[in-house]
Structure formats: C-alpha cells, structure tokens
Amino acid sequence: MFTTIHDVARIAGVGVGTVSRVINNSPGVRPSTREKVLSVIAELHYKPDPIARSMISKRTGAIGVIVPFFTRPFITEMLKGVESTLAHLEKELVIYNVENDSQRDRYFTELPMRRKVDGLLVISLPVADAVSSSFKDAGLQVVLVDAYSPYLTSVVVDNIQGAYEAVKYLLSLGHRRIGFINGIIEGNFKFNQANDRLIGFHRALGEAGLPFSPELVQTSAWDRDGGKAAAMQLLTLKKRPSAIFAASDMQAIGVIEAARMLHIDIPGELSVIGYDGIEISELLELTTMHQPTLQMGELGIARLIEQIEHPDQAPELIRFNATLIERRTTSPYSADKGTDAFDAIEAL
Amino acid sequence: MFTTIHDVARIAGVGVGTVSRVINNSPGVRPSTREKVLSVIAELHYKPDPIARSMISKRTGAIGVIVPFFTRPFITEMLKGVESTLAHLEKELVIYNVENDSQRDRYFTELPMRRKVDGLLVISLPVADAVSSSFKDAGLQVVLVDAYSPYLTSVVVDNIQGAYEAVKYLLSLGHRRIGFINGIIEGNFKFNQANDRLIGFHRALGEAGLPFSPELVQTSAWDRDGGKAAAMQLLTLKKRPSAIFAASDMQAIGVIEAARMLHIDIPGELSVIGYDGIEISELLELTTMHQPTLQMGELGIARLIEQIEHPDQAPELIRFNATLIERRTTSPYSADKGTDAFDAIEAL
DNA sequence: TTGTACGCGTTATCAA
DNA sequence: TTGATAACGCGTACAA
Numbered sequence: 001m002f003t004t005i006h007d008v009a010r011i012a013g014v015g016v017g018t019v020s021r022v023i024n025n026s027p028g029v030r031p032s033t034r035e036k037v038l039s040v041i042a043e044l045h046y047k048p049d050p051i052a053r054s055m056i057s058k059r060t061g062a063i064g065v066i067v068p069f070f071t072r073p074f075i076t077e078m079l080k081g082v083e084s085t086l087a088h089l090e091k092e093l094v095i096y097n098v099e100n101d102s103q104r105d106r107y108f109t110e111l112p113m114r115r116k117v118d119g120l121l122v123i124s125l126p127v128a129d130a131v132s133s134s135f136k137d138a139g140l141q142v143v144l145v146d147a148y149s150p151y152l153t154s155v156v157v158d159n160i161q162g163a164y165e166a167v168k169y170l171l172s173l174g175h176r177r178i179g180f181i182n183g184i185i186e187g188n189f190k191f192n193q194a195n196d197r198l199i200g201f202h203r204a205l206g207e208a209g210l211p212f213s214p215e216l217v218q219t220s221a222w223d224r225d226g227g228k229a230a231a232m233q234l235l236t237l238k239k240r241p242s243a244i245f246a247a248s249d250m251q252a253i254g255v256i257e258a259a260r261m262l263h264i265d266i267p268g269e270l271s272v273i274g275y276d277g278i279e280i281s282e283l284l285e286l287t288t289m290h291q292p293t294l295q296m297g298e299l300g301i302a303r304l305i306e307q308i309e310h311p312d313q314a315p316e317l318i319r320f321n322a323t324l325i326e327r328r329t330t331s332p333y334s335a336d337k338g339t340d341a342f343d344a345i346e347a348l
Numbered sequence: 349m350f351t352t353i354h355d356v357a358r359i360a361g362v363g364v365g366t367v368s369r370v371i372n373n374s375p376g377v378r379p380s381t382r383e384k385v386l387s388v389i390a391e392l393h394y395k396p397d398p399i400a401r402s403m404i405s406k407r408t409g410a411i412g413v414i415v416p417f418f419t420r421p422f423i424t425e426m427l428k429g430v431e432s433t434l435a436h437l438e439k440e441l442v443i444y445n446v447e448n449d450s451q452r453d454r455y456f457t458e459l460p461m462r463r464k465v466d467g468l469l470v471i472s473l474p475v476a477d478a479v480s481s482s483f484k485d486a487g488l489q490v491v492l493v494d495a496y497s498p499y500l501t502s503v504v505v506d507n508i509q510g511a512y513e514a515v516k517y518l519l520s521l522g523h524r525r526i527g528f529i530n531g532i533i534e535g536n537f538k539f540n541q542a543n544d545r546l547i548g549f550h551r552a553l554g555e556a557g558l559p560f561s562p563e564l565v566q567t568s569a570w571d572r573d574g575g576k577a578a579a580m581q582l583l584t585l586k587k588r589p590s591a592i593f594a595a596s597d598m599q600a601i602g603v604i605e606a607a608r609m610l611h612i613d614i615p616g617e618l619s620v621i622g623y624d625g626i627e628i629s630e631l632l633e634l635t636t637m638h639q640p641t642l643q644m645g646e647l648g649i650a651r652l653i654e655q656i657e658h659p660d661q662a663p664e665l666i667r668f669n670a671t672l673i674e675r676r677t678t679s680p681y682s683a684d685k686g687t688d689a690f691d692a693i694e695a696l
Numbered sequence: 697t698t699g700t701a702c703g704c705g706t707t708a709t710c711a712a
Numbered sequence: 713t714t715g716a717t718a719a720c721g722c723g724t725a726c727a728a
Contacts, residue, residue: 004705004706005705005707009715015714016715017708017709017714018714020706021707024707029713029714030714033713048705049705049706050462050463051399051402051403052403052705052707052720054399055705056707056708056719056720062442062464070431071424071427071431076419079418083443087451092464093442093443093445094442094443095440095441096440097431103435116398224631253631279572280628283572352722353721353723354722357699362698362699363699363700364721364722364723365698365725366699368723369723371723374723376698377697378698381698396722397722399720399722401722403703403705403706403723404704405722405723
C-alpha cells in the first residue's frame with residue numbers, strides 16, 4: 001500500500017491516533033469525527049498494513065500446520081477440516097510439509113523462533129518432550145492431531161482399539177492366519193500410531209489364543225507402493241495368510257494390487273481390511289477402520305484458536321474411536337479356498 | 349523472541365549497525381569483529397525478528413497459492429510440485445482455498461491490499477482483466493497455472509487438443525455414440541478448461557462427420573458424485589452411449605460407480621476415458637488423458653519466483669499437452685454388446 | 697571499519 | 713475527545 005495512516009490523518013484533518021481509534025473501533029471518538037475519518041478512508045482506499053500492525057501486536061493472523069506428506073488422502077481430509085474453520089476466521093493457513101526427519105526437526109526448532117505464525121497444529125508427527133518445552137518457552141501455542149504428547153493438548157484416535165477391532169473382525173470371519181502390514185515413516189520417524197496398531201494386533205491375536213508368527217508382520221511406507229511390496233512378501237509365503245490387515249487404506253490398496261498381480265481373488269482367497277476410511281476406499285469397496293479425520297482436524301484447530309485466545313490452558317487428551325466399515329474385500333474364511341487351496345497346489 | 353539486535357550489540361560491545369551487517373553478510377566488517385558478534389549471537393540464540401525485517405524490506409518470504417478445493421487429487425498433485433520447490437527456497441506456502449465465487453472474488457480483491465505474500469500463484473481459477481490489472485497496480489507478482497489471462501504469465505495444458513485426442517481415440521475404437529460429461533464449478537465459476545474440452549469434443553465429432561446429440565452432453569461438478577449423477581442420466585437414456593468421456597478422472601470414477609449400479613460392464617458394454625491422470629487412475633486401470641500436473645506446479649512456482657526477483661517481465665504463455673494413457677476401461681466397440689444389446693432387451 | 701540516528705506504519709500512552 | 717510522541721525491531725545512510 002502507498003497510503004498510510006498519516007495520509008488519512010492529514011487529509012481528514014485529525015491526528016493519527018484518532019484514525020487508529022476509528023480503525024479499531026475503539027471508543028472515545030465523536031461520531032462526527034468518526035464519520036469524517038471513515039469517509040477519507042473509503043476515498044483513499046486505505047487499508048492498514050498488516051505487517052506494521054503485527055509489529056506491535058506480535059500477531060500475524062496466520063496458523064501453521066506441520067504435516068508429513070500433506071498430499072496424502074488421509075492428511076488432506078484432515079486439512080479440509082482445518083482449512084474451513086480457518087477461512088471462516090479469516091486466518092491464513094500456512095503449510096509446513098515434512099518428508100524426512102531432518103526437515104521435521106529443523107521446523108520444530110526454527111518455528112518457535114521465527115514468529116511467523118500465531119499457533120502451530122502438528123499433524124501425525126511425534127513431538128519429543130524437549131521440543132514441546134521449547135514451544136512453551138517461546139510462548140508458541142501448539143495442538144497435536146493424530147499425535148500425542150503429555151505436555152500438549154492432543155487429539156488422537158485410539159489406535160490400539162482400532163487395530164484390535166480390525167483383527168477381531170477378521171477373526172470373527174474365521175481367519176486364523178492373519179497378516180499385518182504396519183506403517184513406518186521414511187527416514188526415522190517413530191510414529192506411535194504404528195506401535196499402537198501393533199499392540200492392538202497382538203492383543204486380538206492373544207485373546208484368540210493364536211500364536212504370533214513374525215513372518216506375518218511386515219512394515220512398509222504408508223503408501224501404495226509400500227503396501228504392495230509388503231503384500232508381495234506376505235502373499236508369496238509358503239503358507240500365506242488368508243487375511244491381511246493394513247495400517248492404512250493406501251497400503252491396503254497396495255495389497256489389492258499385489259493380489260491382482262498374483263491372481264489371488266479378493267475376497268474369495270484373501271480378505272483385506274484397511275485403516276483410515278479415506279474417500280476412495282468407498283469406491284474400491286474396501287473394508288476398513290474409519291477414522292473421523294475431518295472432525296479431528298476441525299476440533300484440533302478449534303482448540304488451537306481457543307488456546308491462542310486464552311493461553312495457559314492445561315493440556316488435554318481428546319480421544320476418538322475408529323469404527324469398522326464392512327465392505328466387500330472381506331469374507332468368511334473357507335477352508336477349500338485361499339491358503340488351503342494354495343497348499344493343495346503345493347502338494348502336487 | 350526476547351533478545352533483540354540491541355542486546356547482541358551491547359553484549360558484543362559493538363553498535364547495532366555492525367550486528368546488522370554481520371547478520372546480512374554485508375561487507376565492511378573486520379573478521380575479528382564478525383567472529384565476536386557471531387559468537388554472541390550463537391550464545392544468545394538470537395534470531396532476527398522476521399516481522400521487523402519485512403517492515404523494512406517489504407517482503408514476507410511467503411508465497412500465496414489460491415486454489416479451488418485444494419484437497420482434490422488433481423490439485424494436490426500440483427501442490428506437491430509447488431511445495432517442494434518452495435521448501436527448497438525456504439519460503440512459506442500459504443493456502444487460500446476457495447469453494448465458491450464470492451470467496452474467490454474476495455481473495456482477489458483483498459490479497460493485493462494486505463501484503464502478506466510476496467507473490468501469488470493462481471491455480472485453476474479464471475482471473476478477469478480487471479483483477480489482473482489490480483494485481484499490477486498493487487505490484488503483486490502473479491502467475492497462473494491451469495488458467496489463462498493475456499496479462500499474466502500462464503501455464504496451461506491444451507485442453508482442446510486433450511479432449512480432441514480423447515474423443516478421437518474413442519472414435520478409433522469404433523464408438524459412434526459418445527457421451528461427454530463436462531465439468532462445471534459450484535457457484536458461478538466459468539472455467540475455460542470446460543469450454544475448451546467441449547470444443548475439442550465437438551471438433552473430433554465434426555471431423556468424423558458425426559452429428560451432435562445434445563442429450564449426450566452433461567455438465568456436472570468436477571467430482572465423483574457429479575460424475576455419477578451425470579452418468580446415471582447418460583446411461584438410462586433410451587439409446588445410451590457406448591462410450592463416455594469425462595472431463596476429469598474423479599468424474600470418470602463416478603461413471604464407473606454408476607455403471608456398476610446399473611450392471612453395465614466396463615469395458616465390455618461401456619468404454620470410459622477420464623482426464624487428469626491422477627494417481628488413483630492407475631489402480632483403477634482407467635484410460636485417461638494425463639496432464640503433467642507436477643511439472644506445471646513446479647514450473648509455475650519457478651516462474652513466480654523469477655518474477656519476484658525480476659519484476660516487469662512480459663507475460664508469457666506456456667503450454668503443455670495432455671497425453672493419452674491407454675488402460676482397461678476402454679475397448680473396441682462391438683455391435684452385439686452395449687447399446688444394441690440394450691436395444692435388444694428393450695425390443696422384447 | 698564502525699557507531700549513531702532515522703525511518704518503516706502501527707498502536708498505546710499521556711497530556712491537553 | 714483529541715493530538716503528539718514514544719515504542720516495536722530492524723536496515724541503512726551518514727558521519728566519524
């Protein structure tokens with residue numbers, strides 16, 4: 001902008017203080033004066049410079065969101081919730097995308113310093129205690145979504161329960177040899193999502209009195225290719241599983257691809273259940289554990305805004321549950337197909 | 349931050365000017381002095397306040413991207429390219445998502461005023477001449493991607509050619525009754541993408557000497573539901589088409605869903621070709637016209653950065669082509685199936 | 697080579 | 713109710 005508050009003040013024949021008061025709807029301005037100033041503002045198309053404003057207020061009106069691979073469906077569905085409430089509040093959404101751990105660490109150490117955002121929403125990224133306390137020290141408000149820290153308010157879904165239910169469901173269909181493709185993050189991220197899902201898997205297996213077969217557990221990137229590669233391993237085992245639980249829908253889609261390549265019929269010979277409940281899973285008729293991503297995003301950002309207005313809130317843990325969506329990639333185990341059919345062929 | 353440039357100067361026993369020179373690598377500082385200042389900076393963990401800096405430089409180091417429905421696959425694939433080059437340059441990515449025309453217009457008028465971004469990348473949104481000149485007046489650098497304005501450098505794909513080739517391909521397979529599901533934007537956007545695709549459609553039809561049947565052209569939202577609804581119309585026609593060209597992959601996916609509901613076999617009874625070439629199209633084995641989304645995003649942002657460094661460049665038009673990816677949702681027309689089979693049933 | 701002082705556009709304080 | 717003026721933290725002429 002070229003016209004400043006001084007121009008307005010001069011032309012309106014008042015002091016800059018008065019103009020400022022008018023802009024900010026501060027009381028103590030005679031209506032007639034306000035009118036006059038307002039008309040000059042309109043005439044000059046004057047807009048206060050946001051940078052100069054934040055120079056004093058120490059606020060930018062922007063919210064940072066730090067996420068891994070922000071273009072993945074699971075993430076974008078969360079972002080949808082985040083964006084809509086942010087736009088409603090006329091706040092900017094700035095994205096910090098991280099694709100490896102060094103990048104993540106850099107953001108975590110630098111973001112508190114450069115005060116370019118009023119608050120930070122961390123999605124699906126683990127934050128160490130040291131990091132969370134550096135946030136505190138810098139006075140940066142932070143909320144976690146799909147991640148947990150005892151020191152920061154966190155919005156999570158119960159991944160143990162989710163995985164447990166997924167496997168339980170497979171068990172209820174009669175499956176006994178159940179493969180698990182867990183997720184890992186490129187680089188050295190340590191997602192506790194993955195750990196929790198593994199725990200849920202074990203718990204369900206244990207309850208059913210089933211032994212744990214290490215070869216049935218694979219770890220892969222949280223995407224199609226990762227799931228596909230892991231599934232290739234699982235499905236070319238001597239005794240391959242009759243069902244596979246994938247830690248994300250994208251990985252489950254990879255499983256479907258692998259099965260297709262190997263001419264294994266789903267769900268006839270192989271049951272597949274995913275996790276996340278992303279939009280495309282519906283089209284693929286993929287059975288999955290649905291996470292309320294949109295709501296998590298909305299709630300997370302709402303909490304963050306609240307914290308920015310009223311700092312010094314005690315951290316809170318908000319839990320959601322994953323819910324089973326039964327579709328057509330799972331079916332009851334039948335002994336004459338799948339594993340045993342494969343065994344029969346082997347026996348030739 | 350609490351420590352300022354003054355603290356550093358005082359502790360290092362120099363003037364603020366010297367500290368500033370050190371920070372900005374300005375020449376004319378004795379090495380020993382530089383050392384001393386640097387060590388104090390490190391000791392105090394001092395970081396210059398970006399807000400105060402932009403107060404002087406008039407730059408924020410942020411790039412705005414204004415997009416419709418930024419969570420759609422076609423858009424996110426472009427954003428992937430945008431984000432990666434931006435992160436590389438240590439610039440922030442701020443997203444302005446628009447879901448209707450009034451929101452778009454508000455951003456277009458306000459963004460030039462509030463100088464919160466150094467440049468603006470407009471994706472898939474039409475910008476009126478008046479808007480483009482307001483950008484100029486405000487000195488805001490702008491580049492268009494998947495959109496065109498004679499006054500702004502634009503990165504586009506030739507949609508006429510793309511649609512033409514798609515229909516041409518269907519024609520080469522022997523199809524004569526070809527349905528077209530074009531896109532429209534919620535609200536009152538007027539995407540020229542849609543117009544161009546319609547032109548390409550007509551051109552191919554005309555060359556083949558085929559008449560234009562208005563009932564075979566539908567317009568829908570650029571998403572799954574839109575495509576599905578439009579396909580339901582097309583596929584329940586007395587004489588339904590033997591092939592459908594959808595203006596986006598998401599719409600094509602909707603067509604697949606509709607066909608599934610109507611028990612119409614793809615590609616046996618119906619050929620489907622999409623547009624965009626989003627990742628999921630591969631899994632679905634959808635034949636499609638692929639757009640180089642990633643490259644478009646990368647190139648667009650590269651141009652924008654260049655313009656910010658060197659303003660007053662003449663606007664340039666950069667064209668890409670869409671390329672056919674043949675997969676399995678299309679097959680040669682066979683008279684004994686599809687339309688005629690349907691007719692036969694009707695005849696009973 | 698280095699320090700001082702001013703300006704960037706606001707808001708806030710304090711007399712008047 | 714108002715206007716002048718001091719911050720806010722930094723970059724940069726200009727003087728030393």
